[in-house]
Amino acid sequence: MTDLLYSEEEEALRAAVRDLLTDHCPPAGVLARTESDAPHDRTLWKSLTEDMGLAGLLVPEEQGGQGASHREAAVVLEELGRAVAPVPYLTSAVVATEALLACGDGELLGQLASGRTIGALAVGLHTGPATGVRTVRLENGTLHGELTGIADAAVADVLLVPADDGGLYAVTADAATILPQTSLDLTRPLATVRLAGAPGRRVGDTGPAVRRALRAAAGLLASEQLGVADWALSETVRYLKERKQFNRPVGGFQALKHRLARLWLEVVHLRAAARAAADALSSDRDTDITVAVAQAYAAPVAVRATEEALQLHGGIGMTWEHPVHLYLKRAKADSIAYGTAGTHRETLATLADLQAP
């Protein structure tokens, strides 16, 4: 059966990423950045990719990548989730990369794997693997139209755009107008992509590329959600041991202890589900069903973990200054990203032969 543990190499990778994030991505810095003109952290991205080579984990070595697997990428995403790091890892190193792997476009793939080029699949973040995608018009060899809800487009160098001829086109960011949208998730901002006669290079067919990209996205998002939930739980436990009311640590009250114990149990389950999805993606065994199970389970747990964190922090949790809101916003946005839990359950109705009335 599936290997649900972390290997020694995976634990070493986690430690390296966590060290980097502890030093260079503290919550106060993330918060300050959300209010600046540059919500993405390009310096951190450079460390993760050019120094550590993490953008190329899913890309074979002969195409310029690391030739690792979804299991390692999942560990990176856990850590990035734990830090709500504002870097386009999921969108460029997973989603755009998977789309290009499906298309077999070697040149662009190598550029994305190096991290020096950031890619974004121009499909709305809410789109799940089983949902249709919006397209732009192809007229006289150029692209026309507007696509909304494109995560991390503001920082992308190249966009992968579905056109109405069924093709997926690579468009350089310079040829498009990219307008930031005010987004619920401050650390993974969305943008509108406007194309008015933009030139594009056809890299492959949209259908299989988008399906593959969004399936990997949904499966690995569970690991990011695990990181978010794990932060919420451990930070809340830490705070409740310290915070005193009624002459006692608040964490000693049974009503709160039971809530945290239940949450811990859900995080334990989420870890198993996320590992199962990452392993299924890397081994391509039972993948559709395992990804749908993981995503149907992960979103509600991550949302509940951050909601509990806010409530159990009391007043301080409601302030802009405290980072819990960054995690709540990420968890809530993640519950829509790449298909809601309900959408994935509907997929399972077919895959597990539990048909609707």
Next chain:
Amino acid sequence: MTDAGELRSRSREFLDRHPPASTGRLDFLRARFDAGLAWVHYPEGLGGLGAPRSLQGVVDAELKAAGAPDNDPRRIGIGLGMAAPTILTYGTEEQKRRYLRPLWTGEEVWCQLFSEPGAGSDLAALGTRAVREGDEWVVNGQKVWTSSAHLARWAILIARTDPDVPKHQGITYFVCDMTDPGVEIRPLRQITGEAEFNEVFLTGVRIPDSRRLGAVGDGWRVAQTTLNNERVAIGGMAQPREGGMIGPVAKTWRERPELRTHELHQRLLTLWVEAEVARFTGERLRQQLAAGQPGPEGAGMKLAFARLNQEISGLEVELRGEEGLLYDDWTMRRPEHVDFTGRDAGYRYLRSKGNSIEGGTSEVLLNIVAERVLGLPAEPRTDKDVAWKDLAR
């Protein structure tokens, strides 16, 4: 003598000397114990070889493939899972030699005399008294929720030997002979209609001091060995997809389209996902144990399975609609085995209510997770430094 190859060849030699086809069941089991192939992690001379516990599967597979009889572990679960590890840890050499062999072969069934009507979650408050008279202890009291009491030759018993000290300090652990004339066993009928368990009344039962396990007053610590093994035993089995309670519901859903509604569909899918994730979680726990990295996750598995079993069986009763209003049989019976997924949906619904009570209530387990796993402080206690006789009751 710790490697799988050696155990395999030792098993094969044993089978050559004791061919299952021509050896009586009991003779075979006794010989297996004497050959150290009963539980390989036990010491030599006590049914084992001092080998790693994880290698037991090698022996079991060889013997099973040869068509060998087993010791019907479900019938003697309390002996195997709870009494034996406690005897091994705290018993004298003489006690180990007397009890472990017939325990393992199933010649002598064991039961557990722990819970009392006045001591459930607060087990340490128990009031069954044991008073010393020379080389004997005279025991009076009432125990409850005792499975297999009516089949058992022996019981593990905890009783109060000193009421003048705080409750955890005045308990002593004994082996009680269930055939003693002072032992009265009454079936305890439960909400399913049957009686898996018993009430046991102890009146002037005389236990020789040689049947004490551990020191006088040390019974609480001895009982922790028993209870920790109980929690390991519950909720740890490998499952295929749809292997648990979700299986029968999914089957009904597929075979009976006329029962389907949209609301039930949403709940079914949610529970199907939770059951599948619980299966992954159990599998991950087993992989951790196999890799020698046991995590704290085990503490939560019983909690998760209790809730899931209750919700799934509750959904199943509703799904059955008109049939959900019926029950298969209320006749009072004494089943030999408990089968949580046996019988019909109504039985499963009612029986699973016990899953969050037996072997530690979910509320107590949540406290254990909060304090031992998350490190949260305990509630202030008013009972720890008070003599047992002065506690509120």
